[in-house]
Amino acid sequence: MIDEFAKEYLHESLRWARASLLGKLDGLSEYDVRRPLSRTGTNLLGLVRHLTLTEARYFGAIFGRPYATPIPSFDDPGFHNRDYMWVGADESRAEVIADYTRACRQADETIDELPIDAPGQVPWWPQPDVKLFNVLVHVVIETNRHLGHADILREQLDGALGADPTPASEQDAVEWAAHRARIEEAAQAVSNPNPLI
Template identity: 50%
Template sequence: MTATDPREDLRRCLQDARDALLWKLDGLSEYDIRRPMTPTGTNLLGLVKHLTGAEAFYLGETFGRPCPAPPLWITGDAAEPNADLWATADETRERIVDDYRRVCAHADATIAALPLDAVGRIPGDPPVDITLHRVLAHLIGETHRHAGHADIVRELVDGAAGLRTKDANMAPGDAGWWEQHRERVEQAARAAAGNTRDA
């Protein structure tokens, strides 16, 4: 692919989301990358595991280029509901992250090998024909969505926030500044609800 190839633009956008997701695991304990932080069990390592299956499915199986990966819960009887959204105690961080990187490399090879108008087939009843362009649009959206989930989960775990370790892409401010900002947002919410309280 050349630097002006639209496939490369799309792949880079996907890679930005992949990178943002993976750094959210950095520096955390085994417990913290696995613990459920929402009522539906959302956790950091589970998000990586889920996206491993998604990339293998959409940029592997769909285009006749299978790549071993955990099955997505949406793919029928292959897995129990939500099995791809959490890690069992014997599934290591290293294995899940290595699987994700391996599947992403396989996905990148699919992107490089096929034109954007290449047609793949999503199995189902009935099967759905879909172009590589449409698959990439879907995966970019899905990966960025889950990277956003990871942003919130990581902030709840230890307060770390931002897009990347070296480029937070956030307003500058220390802990005190953020505490004051949060309080302003809280006051505005209460005022809008007609339930003001003293600062």
């Protein structure tokens, strides 16, 4: 049956993205998993924190299965998503990962127990009446979007690429530098096609 195939396919994609995200933390110091690496403060552990709320919110109250501990809502007075994209010094990496794992476990229970067409309601969406299918697609996309951010952040930290958490070797670094130089040269050529003018 296509519905069960779609549900399992999406769920497996989500499991893979979750594991890949946590893999981005492997081998890094406490400082490196927390340090802001973009103008807006994006950091690896903050991405895990953010996706904890995503899992808990979308696979919890949306389907009448509230998360065990209260979580902030988009319609809470004074809510700012950026407040949940970083981790304070008073919380350990292990605590943040445990929270994420717990949220994912509850999400898995929701996914496993409900049919793909189970109804839910997402009040902040333009079309709030949804099915589990819609939410699964949304969370797979959201997780992979932030996994892409994590890929870039990890590359900035130590050169590790994609699913391989091993930092780049010196030879890799030389080859990537040459590749990057070719890309820069092409960009420069397009931005100034007539260098004599």
